[in-house]
Amino acid sequence: MALRDRYDFESLVNVAENLVLRELEAQLARMGAGMKGASSAGLKGASSADICTCQDCVLDMAAYALNNVKPSYRVSLMGSFAAGRAEDAGYAKEISRVVREAIEKVRANPSHD
Numbered sequence: 001m002a003l004r005d006r007y008d009f010e011s012l013v014n015v016a017e018n019l020v021l022r023e024l025e026a027q028l029a030r031m032g033a034g035m036k037g038a039s040s041a042g043l044k045g046a047s048s049a050d051i052c053t054c055q056d057c058v059l060d061m062a063a064y065a066l067n068n069v070k071p072s073y074r075v076s077l078m079g080s081f082a083a084g085r086a087e088d089a090g091y092a093k094e095i096s097r098v099v100r101e102a103i104e105k106v107r108a109n110p111s112h113d
């Protein structure tokens with residue numbers, strides 16, 4: 001019998017995923033690259049124009065960042081997964097750096113024209 005059938009892996013989460021998505025959202029907002037549907041409080045006319053925030057680009061950014069940051073898997077019991085590495089300042093800094101890199105890579109080389 002397959003392990004996946006015998007055990008529930010739903011509570012196995014990569015904390016990096018939450019941190020990367022939150023950081024990506026914050027950095028895009030700071031750059032004024034307002035996401036669709038969200039009212040943009042960003043700086044008008046800044047470098048926002050050339051950052052595409054379509055579905056493909058944002059997912060590419062997230063994938064790039066998640067492939068370049070150390071994963072941090074935990075077993076989440078009732079939402080207790082935010083502790084641990086998330087409190088590590090060095091880890092937060094690494095995520096911030098990798099997300100910045102991800103935005104730059106995708107901006108310079110989007111998967112569409």
Ligand SMILES: [Zn+2]
Nearest residue numbers: 052053054057
């Ligand atoms: Zn795009």
